[in-house]
Amino acid sequence: MSRGLAELIAEQTVIVCAGAGGVGKTSVACALALAAARRGRRVLAVTIDPSRRLAEALGVARHSPEPIRLSAATLAAVGVAPPGTLDAWMLDPQQVSDNVVHRFAKTPADADRLLNNRMYRNITAMVAGMQEYTAVEALYEFVTEGRYDLVVLDTPPSRNALHFLDAPSRITGFLDGRVFRFFLPSLDGDGVAKRVATKITEKVMDIAFGQETRVELMSFFALFSAILHRLSHNAAEMQAFFRRPEVSFLIVTSPAREALDEAAFFEHRARQELRLPLSGFVLNRSLAFGERLFPDDAYFADSQVPESARAKLRALAAREAEQVADHQQVLANLAARVDGDCFAQAAPYLEEGVSDIPSLARLADALFAGDRR
Amino acid sequence: MLNKRVLLVTGKGGVGRTTVAAGLALATARCGRRTLLAEIGSPEGGSSPLAQLFGREQFTSELSELRVRLRACHLWAPTGQALFLRSAMPGGALLGAAVRSQALQTFMRAAPSLLEMGWFFHLLTLIRAEHEEGGPEHEVIVLDLPATGHTLALTSLPKLLHRLIRHGPIVKALAEGEAYLNDPRYTAAWVVTLPETMPVSETFDLIDGLESTAVPVGGIIANRIPVDPFTAPERAALAAHLNGAPVLGAVALQRIERSLQAQERLRNSARLVLHIPEVAETGPELMRTVANRLQMQMQMQGDAT
Numbered sequence: 135m136s137r138g139l140a141e142l143i144a145e146q147t148v149i150v151c152a153g154a155g156g157v158g159k160t161s162v163a164c165a166l167a168l169a170a171a172r173r174g175r176r177v178l179a180v181t182i183d184p185s186r187r188l189a190e191a192l193g194v195a196r197h198s199p200e201p202i203r204l205s206a207a208t209l210a211a212v213g214v215a216p217p218g219t220l221d222a223w224m225l226d227p228q229q230v231s232d233n234v235v236h237r238f239a240k241t242p243a244d245a246d247r248l249l250n251n252r253m254y255r256n257i258t259a260m261v262a263g264m265q266e267y268t269a270v271e272a273l274y275e276f277v278t279e280g281r282y283d284l285v286v287l288d289t290p291p292s293r294n295a296l297h298f299l300d301a302p303s304r305i306t307g308f309l310d311g312r313v314f315r316f317f318l319p320s321l322d323g324d325g326v327a328k329r330v331a332t333k334i335t336e337k338v339m340d341i342a343f344g345q346e347t348r349v350e351l352m353s354f355f356a357l358f359s360a361i362l363h364r365l366s367h368n369a370a371e372m373q374a375f376f377r378r379p380e381v382s383f384l385i386v387t388s389p390a391r392e393a394l395d396e397a398a399f400f401e402h403r404a405r406q407e408l409r410l411p412l413s414g415f416v417l418n419r420s421l422a423f424g425e426r427l428f429p430d431d432a433y434f435a436d437s438q439v440p441e442s443a444r445a446k447l448r449a450l451a452a453r454e455a456e457q458v459a460d461h462q463q464v465l466a467n468l469a470a471r472v473d474g475d476c477f478a479q480a481a482p483y484l485e486e487g488v489s490d491i492p493s494l495a496r497l498a499d500a501l502f503a504g505d506r507r
Numbered sequence: 508m509l510n511k512r513v514l515l516v517t518g519k520g521g522v523g524r525t526t527v528a529a530g531l532a533l534a535t536a537r538c539g540r541r542t543l544l545a546e547i548g549s550p551e552g553g554s555s556p557l558a559q560l561f562g563r564e565q566f567t568s569e570l571s572e573l574r575v576r577l578r579a580c581h582l583w584a585p586t587g588q589a590l591f592l593r594s595a596m597p598g599g600a601l602l603g604a605a606v607r608s609q610a611l612q613t614f615m616r617a618a619p620s621l622l623e624m625g626w627f628f629h630l631l632t633l634i635r636a637e638h639e640e641g642g643p644e645h646e647v648i649v650l651d652l653p654a655t656g657h658t659l660a661l662t663s664l665p666k667l668l669h670r671l672i673r674h675g676p677i678v679k680a681l682a683e684g685e686a687y688l689n690d691p692r693y694t695a696a697w698v699v700t701l702p703e704t705m706p707v708s709e710t711f712d713l714i715d716g717l718e719s720t721a722v723p724v725g726g727i728i729a730n731r732i733p734v735d736p737f738t739a740p741e742r743a744a745l746a747a748h749l750n751g752a753p754v755l756g757a758v759a760l761q762r763i764e765r766s767l768q769a770q771e772r773l774r775n776s777a778r779l780v781l782h783i784p785e786v787a788e789t790g791p792e793l794m795r796t797v798a799n800r801l802q803m804q805m806q807m808q809g810d811a812t
Contacts, residue, residue, distance in 0.1 A: 155520020155653070342595045344675040390521060391789070392556060399553070426755045437748050443741035450736075451756030458755070483758065489705060 138477050140502060142413055143170040143284065146382045147277055149413075150287045152404075153386035154396035158418045160188060161488035162386045162481065163288035164222070165497040171220040172213050172498070175283040178221045178276055182269065182288060191490040192222040199229060201276075204491070212495035221282070230268035238364040244357060253354035274372050382413035387468075389420050389461045401471070414477040415468045416501075421454065422461035423482040423500070508725065508805050509538055511695045512634060512643065513687065515722065517652040518699030519709050523730045527699045527783070528651035529560045530797030535647045536577035537802055543633060543645040544573070547626055547652065548581035555581070557651055560794050568629070578645070580633075584625030591628045595676035624677070631684045688722060695725025697781075700773075702732050702766035707773060714778075726779030728801075729770065733785050735763045 142149060143166055151163040160181055167179035178201055181194070193202050201223035209220060232249065239245035248254050269287075276285050339348040375381070383404060387397035397415065404410045427433060429447050461480070468478035482500045484493060508514065514535075516528035525546075532544035546557050548568065555565040561573050568583035596602040636644035672678060687693050696717050700710040714724050737745070742764065749757050773780045783800050786793065 157521060338592070338596070342592060342675060343672050343677060346674065347672045388521065393521065395556075421758065424753055426753045426757075429754050429756055433754065434748070439744045439748050440741060443737060443745050446736045446741065447745055447756045447760065450759040451754070454755045454759050489708075 137413070139166070139414070139416070139479055142166075142382050142384075143175075144173055145380070146284060147378075147380040148273065148285050148287065148382070150289060150381070150383045151386050151416075152289045152383060152400055154388075154393045157386050157388040157390075157393050158481075158488065159386040160288045161484075161494065161497055162384075162416050162418055162501075163286050164188070164192065165488070165494050165501055166384075167220055167222075167284070167286040168212065168214065168491075168494050169498040169502050170284050170286070171209065171218040174215075174218040176217065176219045176281070178223060178282045178285045180223050180225055180269075180273065180276070180285060180287045182225050188489055189224060191494075194222045194224040198224065198226070208491055212491055212498075225269050225272060230272045234268065234271060235361060238361045239357075240360055244360070248354070248357040248361070251350065251354050251357065253350055254358070270372055270376075274375060277375075376410060379411070381411060383410050384414055384416055385412070386416045386418055388418055389422075389464050394464065397468075412472075412476060414472065414479065416479055416481055417461070417465050417468060418481045419483040420461040420465065420480045421458045421483070422465045422480040426454075426458065428455070508695070508697075509535060509540060509647070509809065511693060511725070512646070512648060513630075513694040514647060514649045514725070515652050515694065515696040516649060516699060516728075517696060517713065517717075518728075519706060519713070520653070522699045522701050522706060524653070524699040525557050525651055526560065526794050527728055527730055527797055527801075528649055529557060529794045531697070531801055532577060532579075532647075532649040533574070533794065533798035534802040534805060535649065536574060537798065538805065540576065540646040541638070541644065542577050542647045542649060543570070544577065544579040545630070545633070545648060545650045546581050547650075548583040560791050562791070582626040582629045582650075584622045584629070587625035587627065587629030587632070588621065590632050591624070591677070591680060594680070624681075627684055628680060631680065631687070634684075634687055685721075691723035694723055696722050697725045697728055699728045699730050702729050702769035702773075703762075704765055704769060707769045711776065724778070726781065727773055727776070728781045728783065729773055730783045730797075731785040732770070732782055733759070733763050733766050735767065737763070 137145075149163075149166060151159050151166070153159045163181065164179050167177045171177045179192070180201075181189070181192075193204065201221035203219060203221045204214075206216075209215075209218070214220060235245050235248055235254075239248060269289075273285060273287055276282060336348060339351070343351070385397050385400055385404075387393045401412065404412050429444065429451055434444050465478055465480050472478055479501070481497065484497055484500075488494055488497055508531075514531060516524060516531060518524040518527075528546075529544060532542050536542040544557070546555065546566065548566075549555075553565075555563075558565045558579070561579065563571075566579050566581040568580055568586040570578045570580050573579050593602065630648070630650070633645060633648060634643070638644045698710050698713055698717075700706045710727060714727075717724055737760075742760070745760060746764070749760065751757075770780075781801065781804050783797055786796050788796055
């Protein structure tokens with residue numbers, strides 16, 4: 135018997151939402167968080183790039199060092215009562231990265247030297263996978279600290295989301311790069327061949343980037359490699375963490391063909407390559423939701439609506455009926471793709487867009503309408 | 508539009524940006540301009556939705572001929588990096604050593620700013636290329652740019668690298684690229700959006716972001732505008748009667764209402780707005796329909812000026 139969304143938000147510790155851009159992934163993630171808080175859980179919603187309006191509604195600002203709790207009044211208005219709480223946090227890669235440096239540097243002096251390195255100041259742009267790694271690191275910390283019963287994570291659009299899930303191994307991969315062997319002074323002295331190769335590389339970099347930059351880069355790599363070594367030990371632990379039974383992955387998609395293609399791509403990689411615990415699909419912004427009447431003559435009885443308008447609406451209704459059938463088919467296809475321990479659920483298109491707490495609450499209502507009756 | 512060298516087509520996911528970029532390139536080629544359609548080559552590979560519109564799995568860093576006056580390629584970081592090293596190195600043994608240097612290759616791959624520098628330099632090389640009969644090889648370069656970090660990373664790259672690197676040939680190359688990408692005579696960014704509340708708001712945010720990196724914004728392309736069969740009184744009468752009831756056709760009606768409001772906001776933004784109506788077609792047929800609409804509006808613009 136497969137677990138549905140209701141079981142996930144009641145039982146899981148981590149829910150990761152992944153999917154293409156523009157499918158309403160952030161909205162679904164936040165609506166799930168809200169629904170879990172309504173059930174009395176202490177919930178954190180972590181977003182990476184929310185729309186400005188949703189961020190404002192949640193009260194999260196960029197560069198906020200800590201998650202921000204929605205006020206009791208705001209929460210009470212949408213049916214969240216103690217012990218349920220809802221915090222929101224917008225991930226700031228630089229901030230998390232700084233924390234990592236403080237925690238893993240060999241000495242406080244090393245940490246300061248690295249934090250003041252010009253290369254490091256742009257680190258989130260400098261090291262492949264660093265931003266994704268920091269997200270994993272932050273998530274891991276929130277979960278292990280025990281401050282929250284559930285952390286819901288909204289990932290970047292899916293191809294990057296895969297980087298995100300891959301982050302621990304990517305960061306380790308960076309370490310394996312031969313780049314370090316050339317830039318790092320070796321303790322036991324180098325062979326002639328290596329010294330020549332290093333000289334050439336240095337010369338090339340001096341010409342291309344300038345000597346000043348090359349020297350700073352080498353200093354950055356020397357300091358940072360020590361931290362990466364420690365991180366790579368952590369990485370294995372985190373990869374195991376993502377595969378624990380209390381962690382769930384949801385793929386959010388819309389009925390649009392490109393979004394479905396992305397969802398399939400993600401599903402394939404998540405299952406086949408990364409072997410992640412996929413829990414289900416949410417078909418967002420769909421018409422495969424609820425019952426709809428056809429606006430026939432009986433529906434318009436005793437109304438002032440002119441016949442011309444009725445006829446035009448019927449034409450739209452006929453097309454919409456086709457879309458409903460189409461979306462139901464999409465949902466059925468998703469359900470057929472998933473096996474016994476996985477589900478597919480539809481969520482409606484919310485006309486006004488999900489940009490404030492009441493609209494999040496409406497999305498949560500819609501997602502969990504079934505189990506409320 | 509026809510007079511720019513570089514058209515950056517961007518927009519949030521799900522707005523049909525890729526089809527619009529392809530349609531735009533098709534339209535400029537039909538208008539007689541030697542056009543290059545380009546996208547950012549994903550380091551992970553995989554199929555490209557842009558290439559699929561032309562019946563291919565993906566583009567490569569080599570130019571491929573799609574139609575008369577229309578070519579395509581993807582911007583490929585290693586290609587750009589190699590081109591850069593070639594132009595920066597005095598040549599001879601050192602260049603050979605640089606190209607063969609594993610450490611340098613690894614470094615170039617590992618540091619994402621250098622990845623973006625590769626794309627940037629590849630683009631710059633394509634902009635510089637000259638036609639055998641004089642003039643540029645590609646009179647218009649249409650670049651399909653997803654509105655993720657990469658777009659702003661690419662357009663803000665000169666500034667970022669200026670902070671990191673202060674001397675040497677990179678700085679010169681960046682300055683040259685910047686002179687093209689920040690000059691409204693050469694470059695225009697077009698932001699694709701849907702006529703919906705949130706996408707329009709996000710479009711305005713994206714435009715602010717582009718302008719903060721000094722990229723000239725050409726205008727907005729409003730895509731998939733639903734056809735409105737109603738008169739205003741008909742809409743009002745229906746809205747009053749339906750009153751949120753779950754009736755077939757109500758979703759479409761609300762969408763039309765939102766689309767009208769969104770178009771109003773776009774008009775009030777004082778930006779140039781092009782319109783593409785919603786049609787039933789998909790894939791290459793849709794791309795051709797989009798091209799027809801854009802071509803018509805470009806020619807009208809041309810006549811007006």
